[in-house]
Amino acid sequence: MKRELLKAAFDRKKRLKKTRIENNTKPLTPHKIADVPKGLYEKCPECQSNFQLKDMMKNEMVCPTCQNHIRLRAVDRILMTVDKHTFVEKGLGYITLNPLFQDGYEQKIKNYKDQTKLDEAYIYGYGEIGSQPCIIGVMDSYFMMGSMGSVVGEKITKSIEYALYKRLPLIIFTASGGARMQEGIFSLMQMAKTSSAIKKMHAQTLPYISVLTHPTTGGVTASFAMLGDIIIAEPKALVGFAGPRVIEQTIKEKLPEGFQRAEFLRDKGMVDCVVHRHALKSTLNQLLRMHTKGGV
Amino acid sequence: MDILQKEKKLKSLEAQLKNLDDQEANETILATIENYKKKAMSSLNGWDRVLLARHPSRPSTKDYIDHVFDEFIELHGDRYYQDDPAIIGGIAMFNDVPITVIGHRKGRTTEENIMYNFGMPHPEGYRKALRLMKQAETFNRPIITFIDTPGAYPGLGAEARGQGEAIARNLYTMSDIGVPILTIIIGEGGSGGALAIGMGNQVFMLENSIYSILSPEGYASILWKDANRAKEAAEVMKLTSYDLKEMGVIEGIIKEPLGGAHQDPAFVYASVQSLITDFLQQYHQRSNYEIRTERYTKYRNIGFFQRFNYDNLKGVIK
Numbered sequence: 001m002k003r004e005l006l007k008a009a010f011d012r013k014k015r016l017k018k019t020r021i022e023n024n025t026k027p028l029t030p031h032k033i034a035d036v037p038k039g040l041y042e043k044c045p046e047c048q049s050n051f052q053l054k055d056m057m058k059n060e061m062v063c064p065t066c067q068n069h070i071r072l073r074a075v076d077r078i079l080m081t082v083d084k085h086t087f088v089e090k091g092l093g094y095i096t097l098n099p100l101f102q103d104g105y106e107q108k109i110k111n112y113k114d115q116t117k118l119d120e121a122y123i124y125g126y127g128e129i130g131s132q133p134c135i136i137g138v139m140d141s142y143f144m145m146g147s148m149g150s151v152v153g154e155k156i157t158k159s160i161e162y163a164l165y166k167r168l169p170l171i172i173f174t175a176s177g178g179a180r181m182q183e184g185i186f187s188l189m190q191m192a193k194t195s196s197a198i199k200k201m202h203a204q205t206l207p208y209i210s211v212l213t214h215p216t217t218g219g220v221t222a223s224f225a226m227l228g229d230i231i232i233a234e235p236k237a238l239v240g241f242a243g244p245r246v247i248e249q250t251i252k253e254k255l256p257e258g259f260q261r262a263e264f265l266r267d268k269g270m271v272d273c274v275v276h277r278h279a280l281k282s283t284l285n286q287l288l289r290m291h292t293k294g295g296v
Numbered sequence: 297m298d299i300l301q302k303e304k305k306l307k308s309l310e311a312q313l314k315n316l317d318d319q320e321a322n323e324t325i326l327a328t329i330e331n332y333k334k335k336a337m338s339s340l341n342g343w344d345r346v347l348l349a350r351h352p353s354r355p356s357t358k359d360y361i362d363h364v365f366d367e368f369i370e371l372h373g374d375r376y377y378q379d380d381p382a383i384i385g386g387i388a389m390f391n392d393v394p395i396t397v398i399g400h401r402k403g404r405t406t407e408e409n410i411m412y413n414f415g416m417p418h419p420e421g422y423r424k425a426l427r428l429m430k431q432a433e434t435f436n437r438p439i440i441t442f443i444d445t446p447g448a449y450p451g452l453g454a455e456a457r458g459q460g461e462a463i464a465r466n467l468y469t470m471s472d473i474g475v476p477i478l479t480i481i482i483g484e485g486g487s488g489g490a491l492a493i494g495m496g497n498q499v500f501m502l503e504n505s506i507y508s509i510l511s512p513e514g515y516a517s518i519l520w521k522d523a524n525r526a527k528e529a530a531e532v533m534k535l536t537s538y539d540l541k542e543m544g545v546i547e548g549i550i551k552e553p554l555g556g557a558h559q560d561p562a563f564v565y566a567s568v569q570s571l572i573t574d575f576l577q578q579y580h581q582r583s584n585y586e587i588r589t590e591r592y593t594k595y596r597n598i599g600f601f602q603r604f605n606y607d608n609l610k611g612v613i614k
Contacts, residue, residue, distance in 0.1 A: 099543070099600035100534045150599040157596070179487075179509055181519065184534055185545050188509045189598040191488060192495050195464055196471030196592055203472075219509075221460035222448075222488045227468055241460035241488070242450030250450050260455055270458045 044068055060277050069234050069277050071214060073116070074123045074140035077173055081281055082127035082136060089125040091158050094151045096120060098182075105182045112143050121146045121176070124159035126166070130285035132292065135163040138173040141215065145177035148220055152180075153190025156224060160197040160208075169207045169291055171284060174225040178218015191223035198227045207291040209284065212239045212262065212271065226270070230287060232280070233262035233271045299344040302336045303555065337555045340504070342530035346512060348504040349483045353558040355565075357384055357399030357442040360482065363565040364572065365390050365397065373424060377457065380421030382413045382449070383493070385428045387437070390572060396432035398425045398493055399442030402483070416449035417489060419462035425493045426466050433473050438576060441493045443481045446511060448489030463492040470495040471592055474584030478575045480550070480568065481505045482557075497579070497591045499545070500571060501537040502564065503552040507545075508535035545598060
């Protein structure tokens with residue numbers, strides 16, 4: 001009897017891990033995404049050309065006419081990057097609380113949970129990229145702009161610690177508006193937490209590759225995103241500490257074209273390379289291979 | 297009536313005092329002043345504390361350096377680009393102990409403020425702070441940082457030179473510095489700009505200082521699309537020293553005289569001095585490893601959430 005119960009619990013755990021990803025394989029319909037204005041997925045936000053969602057998914061959500069990289073959900077990103085059937089999600093069961101007792105925060109989280117079918121704005125787990133094992137973590141910008149609260153900070157730290165424990169390289173895809181305002185000072189402290197965890201990881205000589213995707217701003221840029229041994233950015237991704245609107249308000253003039261975009265950062269020496277989404281998987285594979293073959 | 301208006305009223309009462317020669321009348325006015333201070337200034341709300349934290353005559357980092365320490369030599373420059381006047385750093389002597397002191401610098405007058413960029417550092421400021429901290433580690437000096445900034449500067453140059461990277465690198469390195477760091481928040485502690493030099497083993501706040509993820513104005517304009525509701529936001533955001541102490545983010549509160557630190561700076565300098573003495577005594581015998589681990593654990597454990605453990609379910613699932 002007891003054995004059966006245990007088995008049931010075990011199966012449930014296994015099922016949870018699998019179904020979470022598999023349930024999400026079908027693309028979301030536009031009206032299910034809260035932050036995005038209706039019809040985004042039918043129209044490229046850059047060049048306004050129409051397209052079919054199905055074709056777009058095949059093209060890794062890159063606009064065929066203007067090569068604009070449309071924001072990806074975390075699940076799609078994992079499916080796109082990791083080899084089939086190798087991903088095992090870790091760090092389940094975190095519950096976001098309301099530390100400052102802010103009005104409507106719980107409801108907001110609940111809505112986002114329903115819309116995105118995620119617990120929080122970050123997923124991580126074990127995966128293989130071109131049969132190179134690694135720990136992969138992805139932020140989801142559709143969950144409250146991917147903002148970093150206590151749970152996201154903790155999960156990121158856990159993913160770093162998991163990579164340490166397994167002695168595997170770590171890849172984190174960032175997409176975030178910054179620290180989460182509703183959790184106040186706790187969100188701010190996540191910056192310190194994640195950064196110091198990365199320091200621990202480097203002490204153990206494990207590589208950390210950070211992939212900056214559109215948009216990465218605020219507290220995330222000012223912590224683990226810019227600490228990668230290798231920092232890759234997607235073309236035209238907005239990466240910066242202060243948002244463009246804040247800067248415009250402060251200096252009271254319009255920002256130059258292409259400011260804070262990936263190419264700008266590369267020219268200023270802040271990013272190692274800008275890689276097209278189609279080439280990302282092979283680049284990551286290449287980098288992982290280069291890092292597994294120790295020194296002399 | 298907010299704290300600044302109350303202060304004006306207090307000043308007018310004090311002005312009356314000077315004009316009178318009469319002993320008795322003087323005493324009654326003194327009594328009313330005392331009474332008024334106790335009544336009006338003892339219970340402050342969040343917005344009052346925000347105003348006090350930004351008060352133009354509030355003691356700044358330079359004042360603390362001048363009055364708390366015996367000697368001070370300012371060190372300039374990040375060795376990469378230029379010197380950032382918004383961050384002041386150098387070596388000071390405290391009771392014959394050399395200490396590296398770093399802090400945000402704010403001015404009193406408009407000219408000074410423009411020179412110091414209103415206490416908003418550029419990346420080179422953070423890199424200077426980092427250089428000084430590493431130097432302190434090399435020569436085994438404790439570090440004391442004073443925080444008083446609205447935030448890191450959001451500008452073209454700052455972004456181009458990697459504001460985010462500079463802050464991240466500071467956090468990254470500070471987590472592993474082998475000498476004790478004491479952080480004292482003396483005014484505004486604004487978001488990443490404050491944390492970038494504020495990752496101390498122990499963090500203390502002056503009673504009327506604030507520490508938050510963004511300004512109340514920013515919060516109101518982002519969440520409620522109305523920057524004029526900053527007053528409300530100051531209550532909701534839980535940014536006062538008492539709130540943060542309750543949440544366990546800071547170690548302690550330094551008491552201020554009634555009506556803010558600028559009413560009686562000497563009192564605050566004395567408490568800061570005794571705090572530093574205690575701190576140095578506490579960390580005198582600790583090894584570098586201990587200091588590092590303590591700091592790491594402190595920040596590792598900050599967070600407010602729950603974790604649901606699936607293993608506990610066992611029989612509950614069908």
